[in-house]
Amino acid sequence: MAIIETKNLTKHYILGKRKVVVGLEKVNLEVNEGEIFGILGPNGSGKTTCLKLLLGILFPTAGEAYIMGKPPHDVDMKKHVGFLPENPYYYDYLTGPELLQFYASLFSLEAQTAKKRIDQLLELVDLHNAKRLHLKHYSKGMLERIGLAASLINDPEILILDEPTTGLDPIGCRDTRNLLLQLKQQGKTILLSSHFLSEVERVCDRIAIFHRGYLLALGTLDGLNSQYQATNLEDLFVKTISSFDNQEAAKTGDVT
């Protein structure tokens, strides 16, 4: 059974009386337990919208979303989930350990367990030398890394990462990729989004390509490549998106 599931998940942003922006349109996704699943798509394609709907930050216009069979507002389900938002930003006046301690307390972790985990995580994301620095003084890459640590504080079974590599340098990207593989080995399920076809996306077991809120293609990279006669991820990306745009243009009668 799928551990993350959406059924016809739809989100329309109502901006005014007659102005509606499609955030997500009838998306059906199933993420299996233990896999790394990547949502790829250009900016504004609905990746963040999809993740926010899954986590109950936004409410769907139509359709349903489930994590471990539970709806997004389920509080207990969230004990098993870790989330890293896009361009994470945290409380300026806390230090890294204080931030992790605060989140640990929200999961009701025992003081001993929490302390041990915090030390491990700071080591893992290589921030143990910045223990006394306020987050205000963190660089973008450091924030991304403390965010990753924060999303792992509860040792989650499911990890949801929104553009985890945006602020990272090539070495940070490689480290993240290795970390994701390591977590997968521990049996975690990972759902990540990205607009940027770095190597991290290549660790995905399956990918979904989003464009203008629509799910255009879904499958393993090899499967999709042969389906669309593409040579690599970038080629696949361009092919699916331009064929969609051409179809849309044909529908509205434009000549391309």
Added chain:
Amino acid sequence: MKKMWLIGLNTFRESMRKKTLYIILIFALIVIGASKLFSFLTAEEELKMIKDVSFSAIEFFGALMAIFGSLYAISTEIERRTIYTLLTKPIRRSDFVLGKFFGVSMIVLINFILMTVFFIGLLFFKKSPPDLQVFKTLLLIFFELILISGITLALGTFTSDAFNIICSFFLYIVGHLTSYGKELVERTENIIVRGLTDMLYTLVPNYENFNIRDKIVVGLNVSWGYVGWTILYGILYLCIALYIALYFFEKREI
């Protein structure tokens, strides 16, 4: 319940470290301190002056802290997007809203205590230790400040910051003018004007109820009964405000 506390403590800790509210506090202390500069007054008049200015300063600067504290409590979490991480933790949205309210209340309480200690120190210095009436006045001011926090917090769950500030200050001013308004209206013949103002009078928080300093300063006594009823009024109004906050925040998309 426990998570609400944790969120409140975090809010409190952040704002203590941020130190922005200290500016208001320092200003308040200066005003209270300055009230004893009127040395040309007789000792008795000077004491009245100290009390009058101090009560007013504690109330006014406390209100500023309550309004800005509540405003920032929710809106910075949203602006900074820290709320995404917070709401994806196993907490209910109500834990978040009530936690923020507790956090702001703690900020208001600490600043209130600091101002009060300074004021009472001044009274001791003037060899006029505070009596029970002074404490009643302060108690009511504190409940007024908590009510102001609750109302600004509630407004913040469904309006923009700019609108919230305008509304909060509008309510603060109108809420202190209600008794004048009532008197004025009693004289008008126009039924519509009367109806509208009557409605406004019931809806707007009657902050003036909490103001007994004019009486206390001139040496009149206010009964515990009045203090008790006013506190009850404040708590009831606060519950309504928090209920509104919970209702709107539950449905809010971020």
